[in-house]
Amino acid sequence: MRRVVGLAVAALALALAGCTSTVPGTPFPVDGSGSRGLVGQYFTDLNVTAEEGTAAQREFLRRTQHPDFTDRSCDLGDLTLRIDPALTTLRADPRWRPERASSRPSGEVFVVAVTVRIRRDGATIAQQIGSQRVVVLAGKVYGFTPCPTR
Numbered sequence: 001m002r003r004v005v006g007l008a009v010a011a012l013a014l015a016l017a018g019c020t021s022t023v024p025g026t027p028f029p030v031d032g033s034g035s036r037g038l039v040g041q042y043f044t045d046l047n048v049t050a051e052e053g054t055a056a057q058r059e060f061l062r063r064t065q066h067p068d069f070t071d072r073s074c075d076l077g078d079l080t081l082r083i084d085p086a087l088t089t090l091r092a093d094p095r096w097r098p099e100r101a102s103s104r105p106s107g108e109v110f111v112v113a114v115t116v117r118i119r120r121d122g123a124t125i126a127q128q129i130g131s132q133r134v135v136v137l138a139g140k141v142y143g144f145t146p147c148p149t150r
Helices: 002-017 034-052 054-063 067-072
Strands: 079-092 108-120 123-137 140-142
Touching: 034 054, 034 079, 034 108, 034 123, 034 140, 054 079, 079 123
Parallel strands: none
Antiparallel strands: 079 108, 108 123, 123 140
């Protein structure tokens, strides 16, 4: 069981690490409005569901999976994610597309530096710093659920 958990955590970390390229550009102002405010609220809501447990976070990730990529949704099993963004690093990333995707997601793509804590039963079992993409589409923020392999 420990080996399976270790492999799942390693795979999740690698999935997040694959998105750690530097994106040139000017960060958004630190005023909390517009897209920046929406992105901040997305991560706040994600972390609230992590505190509520795996079922709540699973439902949040299902609801907020980008509509162009619902076939790429994953089940994190008994893991939850706490993701803390450094919103001062938020930048538009108009050229990005998900790995193995033939097109960009619809909407405005952003990249932000994050600290990810992978948790089981409320205890942190792994932590990583990387970057994550989110998309603002029609006033709502969508993400891309990382997929651990077992």
